[in-house]
Amino acid sequence: MFDFSKSGADFPLLTKFVAEACCIHLGEDKRYLFESRLGPVISESGATSIPEFIRMARGDATGKLRDRIIDVMTTHETYWFRDSHPWAALEAQLLPALAAKIASGEKSRIRILCAACSTGQEPYSIALLLQKLCSGGALGSVRPSDFEILAFDVSRGTLFLAASGRYSQIEIARGLPEFWRNNYFDATPGNTWTLREQVRRMVTFKRRNLQDSFAGMGLFDLVLCRNVAIYFENDFKRDLFNRLADIIYPSGYLMLGGAESLLTHGHLFEIDRLGSAIFYRRRNNA
Numbered sequence: 001m002f003d004f005s006k007s008g009a010d011f012p013l014l015t016k017f018v019a020e021a022c023c024i025h026l027g028e029d030k031r032y033l034f035e036s037r038l039g040p041v042i043s044e045s046g047a048t049s050i051p052e053f054i055r056m057a058r059g060d061a062t063g064k065l066r067d068r069i070i071d072v073m074t075t076h077e078t079y080w081f082r083d084s085h086p087w088a089a090l091e092a093q094l095l096p097a098l099a100a101k102i103a104s105g106e107k108s109r110i111r112i113l114c115a116a117c118s119t120g121q122e123p124y125s126i127a128l129l130l131q132k133l134c135s136g137g138a139l140g141s142v143r144p145s146d147f148e149i150l151a152f153d154v155s156r157g158t159l160f161l162a163a164s165g166r167y168s169q170i171e172i173a174r175g176l177p178e179f180w181r182n183n184y185f186d187a188t189p190g191n192t193w194t195l196r197e198q199v200r201r202m203v204t205f206k207r208r209n210l211q212d213s214f215a216g217m218g219l220f221d222l223v224l225c226r227n228v229a230i231y232f233e234n235d236f237k238r239d240l241f242n243r244l245a246d247i248i249y250p251s252g253y254l255m256l257g258g259a260e261s262l263l264t265h266g267h268l269f270e271i272d273r274l275g276s277a278i279f280y281r282r283r284n285n286a
Ligand SMILES: C[S@@+](CC[C@H](N)C(=O)[O-])C[C@H]1O[C@@H](n2cnc3c(N)ncnc32)[C@H](O)[C@@H]1O
Pocket: 021, 022, 023, 024, 074, 075, 076, 077, 078, 079, 082, 115, 116, 117, 118, 119, 122, 152, 153, 154, 155, 158, 208, 209, 210, 211, 225, 226, 227, 228, 257
């Protein structure tokens, strides 16, 4: 494994590269993360120093080494119906309210964006709720195909897993009540569970960086951006939520992680409490 002990002075080259690649600023105190996660990648690359490794990553026209660095340096922690309250509100209030706009003819399609979706549990949790609501008749004549769910992440590795819809026994147990597993997954080889095609096809996964412009994506009725902004610096966070506001319909919703809040954007979003959950609603006049 690559020996970091002689590379102290070159260490900032790694932190700078990662910050540029995905806006994640990890300081000296997170040195152990670089060592444990990037050590094997540096060794595999054959580089004998950090400057040589960075030169290889910058010079790699295929982008594969850069992608590998992003894959290992991003944290992909996620699980089904993460933080239960907002999901209860989605099922009981928000999704039926959005569906009512289709039923009334006000809209022909509801668009949902899941930014930084990791291995897919988050967008698929929405798809599962819609499947259940529609099959139980709670949304009248509205069908799952009336909803478009777009999900993206900067990490190609996580997107590959997300698109497969295949989860280990441990992943399937995290946050997913048996009802969902029994009704929407098939047991597959290797002690895995695979989400049925009817649910998988409801979500489109794309690779995208939150640093990139959102121009051309159109407007969304609901945007989830959860448990990722915690890794960003304040200036980028401000810019990110300003840009997200630009792609949310007036009165549309933003859903953050359970421990996150949006204190600096009161001019763009107002708080909407649905049951025990907090959503941010795009102001009409901003
Ligand atoms: C901790 S996970 C959160 C996943 C999910 N949203 C949730 O709350 O369970 C953070 C995800 O953000 C992604 N990410 C980090 N920086 C990103 C960036 N600049 N653009 C897009 N995705 C990013 C990571 O790859 C990772 O999958």
